[in-house]
Amino acid sequence: MLDLSHLTDSLNPQQREAVTAPAGNLLVLAGAGSGKTKVLTHRFAWLMEVEKISPQAILAVTFTNKAANEMRERLNKLLHLNPRSWWVGTFHGLAHRWLRTHWQEANLPQAFQIIDSDDQLRIIKKILKEILKLDDKVWIPNQIQGYISRAKDQGVRPPYMDSFDEYSRTMKMIYEHYQNYCDQNGLVDFGELLLRVYEVWHYYPNILTHYQKRFPHILVDEFQDTNNIQYAWLQQLIGETGCAFVVGDDDQSIYGWRGAKVGNVRRFQKDFKTVQLVRLEQNYRSSATILAAANALIEKNNSRMGKKLWTEGDSGEPLRLFNAMDEKEEARFIGERIQQWISQNKKHKDCAILYRSNAQSRILEETLIQMRLPYRIYGGLRFFERQEIKDALAYLRLLVNKDDDTSFERAIAVPPRGIGDVTMEKLREHARQNQTSLWQAADILSQEKKLFFQNLKSQLNQSLSLLDELEKPEQVSQELNPRAANLLRQFLDMILQLRKTTEKMPLHQLVSAVLLQTGLLKFYQEKKGEKEQMRAENLQELISAAKGFEIDSTEGLTPLIAFLSNAALESGERQSDPNQDAVQLMTLHSAKGLEFPVVFLCGLEEGLFPHVMSSQTVEDLEEERRLCYVGITRAMKHLYLSYAESRSMRGSTNFTRPSRFLEDIPKSLIEDIRLKTPSPIKSTAFAPSPHRWTNKPRFNDEEKPRQFYHSSERSEDNKHQQNQQIINKQAWVDPKASFKINQKVQHEKFGIGIVLANEGKGEAERVYVDFGKHGKKWLVLSYAKLQLA
DNA sequence: ATGATGATATTTTTT
DNA sequence: ATATCATCAT
Numbered sequence: 118m119l120d121l122s123h124l125t126d127s128l129n130p131q132q133r134e135a136v137t138a139p140a141g142n143l144l145v146l147a148g149a150g151s152g153k154t155k156v157l158t159h160r161f162a163w164l165m166e167v168e169k170i171s172p173q174a175i176l177a178v179t180f181t182n183k184a185a186n187e188m189r190e191r192l193n194k195l196l197h198l199n200p201r202s203w204w205v206g207t208f209h210g211l212a213h214r215w216l217r218t219h220w221q222e223a224n225l226p227q228a229f230q231i232i233d234s235d236d237q238l239r240i241i242k243k244i245l246k247e248i249l250k251l252d253d254k255v256w257i258p259n260q261i262q263g264y265i266s267r268a269k270d271q272g273v274r275p276p277y278m279d280s281f282d283e284y285s286r287t288m289k290m291i292y293e294h295y296q297n298y299c300d301q302n303g304l305v306d307f308g309e310l311l312l313r314v315y316e317v318w319h320y321y322p323n324i325l326t327h328y329q330k331r332f333p334h335i336l337v338d339e340f341q342d343t344n345n346i347q348y349a350w351l352q353q354l355i356g357e358t359g360c361a362f363v364v365g366d367d368d369q370s371i372y373g374w375r376g377a378k379v380g381n382v383r384r385f386q387k388d389f390k391t392v393q394l395v396r397l398e399q400n401y402r403s404s405a406t407i408l409a410a411a412n413a414l415i416e417k418n419n420s421r422m423g424k425k426l427w428t429e430g431d432s433g434e435p436l437r438l439f440n441a442m443d444e445k446e447e448a449r450f451i452g453e454r455i456q457q458w459i460s461q462n463k464k465h466k467d468c469a470i471l472y473r474s475n476a477q478s479r480i481l482e483e484t485l486i487q488m489r490l491p492y493r494i495y496g497g498l499r500f501f502e503r504q505e506i507k508d509a510l511a512y513l514r515l516l517v518n519k520d521d522d523t524s525f526e527r528a529i530a531v532p533p534r535g536i537g538d539v540t541m542e543k544l545r546e547h548a549r550q551n552q553t554s555l556w557q558a559a560d561i562l563s564q565e566k567k568l569f570f571q572n573l574k575s576q577l578n579q580s581l582s583l584l585d586e587l588e589k590p591e592q593v594s595q596e597l598n599p600r601a602a603n604l605l606r607q608f609l610d611m612i613l614q615l616r617k618t619t620e621k622m623p624l625h626q627l628v629s630a631v632l633l634q635t636g637l638l639k640f641y642q643e644k645k646g647e648k649e650q651m652r653a654e655n656l657q658e659l660i661s662a663a664k665g666f667e668i669d670s671t672e673g674l675t676p677l678i679a680f681l682s683n684a685a686l687e688s689g690e691r692q693s694d695p696n697q698d699a700v701q702l703m704t705l706h707s708a709k710g711l712e713f714p715v716v717f718l719c720g721l722e723e724g725l726f727p728h729v730m731s732s733q734t735v736e737d738l739e740e741e742r743r744l745c746y747v748g749i750t751r752a753m754k755h756l757y758l759s760y761a762e763s764r765s766m767r768g769s770t771n772f773t774r775p776s777r778f779l780e781d782i783p784k785s786l787i788e789d790i791r792l793k794t795p796s797p798i799k800s801t802a803f804a805p806s807p808h809r810w811t812n813k814p815r816f817n818d819e820e821k822p823r824q825f826y827h828s829s830e831r832s833e834d835n836k837h838q839q840n841q842q843i844i845n846k847q848a849w850v851d852p853k854a855s856f857k858i859n860q861k862v863q864h865e866k867f868g869i870g871i872v873l874a875n876e877g878k879g880e881a882e883r884v885y886v887d888f889g890k891h892g893k894k895w896l897v898l899s900y901a902k903l904q905l906a
Numbered sequence: 907a908t909g910a911t912g913a914t915a916t917t918t919t920t921t
Numbered sequence: 922a923t924a925t926c927a928t929c930a931t
Contacts, residue, residue, distance in 0.1 A: 687921085
């Protein structure tokens with residue numbers, strides 16, 4: 118008898134039911150913190166050890182690289198085998214792997230390149246401007262991008278697009294041009310990766326059958342996030358014979374706005390035979406109180422499959438609700454609570470501040486700086502999305518494919534080499550007329566010019582008729598001036614030269630050679646700004662990345678092509694350095710899948726959360742509520758909710774009402790925290806004592822339903838706070854006299870600077886300060902917290 | 907080719 | 922308020 122205790126001992130009954138289920142289709146509804154990844158990895162092991170399935174015959178699909186890596190790691194730990202060559206990956210990663218194998222059937226050049234959404238947008242803009250000559254104020258590139266991506270997610274090619282009115286006809290036409298452009302340049306966007314594989318399988322049933330046989334078992338993570346093409350793709354692969362083990366949580370579906378279909382979870386039960394359903398409802402993360410709040414909230418949604426989280430743990434502390442005067446006070450409150458946490462010898466990184474939109478992060482950031490709390494913000498640019506890195510990648514892509522126009526344009530522009538708009542316009546025109554790539558056009562035009570001048574000498578005495586011929590109007594318009602032609606030639610020769618010399622080099626040497634010989638690295642190094650120095654460092658980092666890059670089993674690819682594909686598919690980790698002890702700031706969306714001992718869920722205000730832009734339909738609101746549910750279920754022990762009564766955003770201050778989600782949480786689970794003594798006059802003041810805010814029992818809801826928000830006590834407070842604001846305004850009138858020209862000042866972000874000028878009066882008064890390496894800035898005194906230095 | 911000025915937008919984000 | 926982007930002037 119096989120000893121399976123290592124696979125099943127640590128599982129609860131439901132987890133065990135899922136893991137040990139007989140081969141067949143299975144849907145696991147895995148609540149937040151219920152051990153989803155554990156079930157997936159144990160199932161994998163179970164299939165191997167009990168069903169005797171080869172790991173090569175199991176396909177495990179995730180959405181993010183992070184999830185795929187985590188799965189690999191856990192499998193490695195569990196099985197002590199190296200899962201490197203296993204079929205564990207993201208939808209896009211796997212699609213890429215297949216397209217590299219079946220590039221011929223997919224009608225792609227062997228060296229096809231993957232473009233990211235940034236490249237995609239550039240191409241759309243280019244087409245609008247150069248080919249279709251459409252006004253990008255009317256035909257907004259971002260919207261077109263969404264339109265095309267959505268079409269691809271639906272598996273729709275241009276011929277099948279609607280064309281019943283002006284709008285849809287134009288969209289269809291743009292889509293067509295875009296696709297032609299990609300095809301001609303050997304480019305594949307993210308949506309295309311999936312669609313192509315779908316089509317290959319559709320048109321080559323023998324290939325599909327091959328993979329159906331090859332992968333009798335398919336595991337899918339985060340199933341609630343699948344869009345239509347992904348679903349169709351799984352459907353193909355599973356076919357009549359495959360077994361699907363899908364894990365998801367309809368309550369955590371928060372990507373509907375980018376095409377994810379929660380309905381796929383339910384649809385799965387209909388479309389596939391004999392789907393066994395297992396619910397994982399035991400939660401190992403949060404206190405019972407937090408779970409009660411989460412359950413109560415999500416119950417308000419109608420379209421659910423139903424699930425109720427529970428825990429064996431204790432009820433823990435109540436949720437804490439803080440009603441702040443404004444966003445500044447909210448931020449200060451959060452900061453102080455974190456300080457309290459730290460004073461108990463706990464870690465900064467235990468604390469996460471979650472918000473609906475990125476705009477909220479600024480004030481939090483400023484406050485944390487003031488309070489000297491280390492923090493880290495998730496989001497923002499990732500490594501391979503940085504401008505300088507994309508510049509470098511353009512050169513690398515050009516080495517792979519000279520006819521890649523997008524890369525050609527990018528590479529020729531940085532560093533500046535005297536080839537400007539005029540020359541480029543001529544190149545584009547020539548390329549358009551002759552249906553060639555920019556490279557070919559450049560080659561011909563620079564060559565022609567060279568020959569022209571060589572011949573000129575010998576031809577001086579020859580007949581005028583020959584010259585006349587050379588001066589045909591079309592040609593004249595495209596002729597480059599000698600200087601431009603020469604520079605262009607130099608550029609082409611440089612690329613050709615690089616191509617030759619780097620042919621046999623190892624990857625990192627190749628990258629290094631490109632950075633050096635194109636002058637890209639030098640260009641940034643020679644600039645003075647801090648930004649540019651950073652860019653130069655990033656370029657160096659690119660060399661290290663190339664050094665560390667190992668080609669996995671993507672057989673038959675040159676290291677360079679593999680590297681470039683990887684760069685597009687995995688644009689760099691946004692993960693924090695686990696050794697760095699910092700408060701974690703992120704949007705609710707990026708918090709999915711994470712957990713923290715202390716969570717601050719802030720900005721719980723109508724219009725902000727739920728956001729105005731997604732409050733129109735019931736579906737929108739339900740997704741917002743799920744987002745809130747995701748936020749609450751991130752918390753392990755302490756959950757703080759907060760909202761402000763007024764919030765300044767986009768330059769104006771608005772009064773706000775508390776979020777409707779607060780009403781969905783039973784009052785008995787919440788403890789109110791209010792202001793006891795007035796807040797300090799100046800926000801630059803030292804951190805107030807932690808005793809300023811005290812806990813106070815909340816009103817019974819029977820007694821005063823909703824009164825909490827508008828109680829007379831509140832308005833008293835408000836009056837008090839209004840006085841405060843007036844005092845606040847006076848506070849800066851006093852020191853302002855000292856902000857004279859040449860005065861040394863200190864800014865919390867930019868450091869020490871010198872006042873160069875000042876203007877305006879009252880609230881509008883501003884000073885012009887030279888912060889040295891941070892540059893010269895105009896600062897409004899009533900906003901910037903300037904101090905004398 | 908570079909900097910200044912003015913218009914514009916500003917939910918959420920992975921691949 | 923602010924950041925980004927396009928257009929324009931130098």
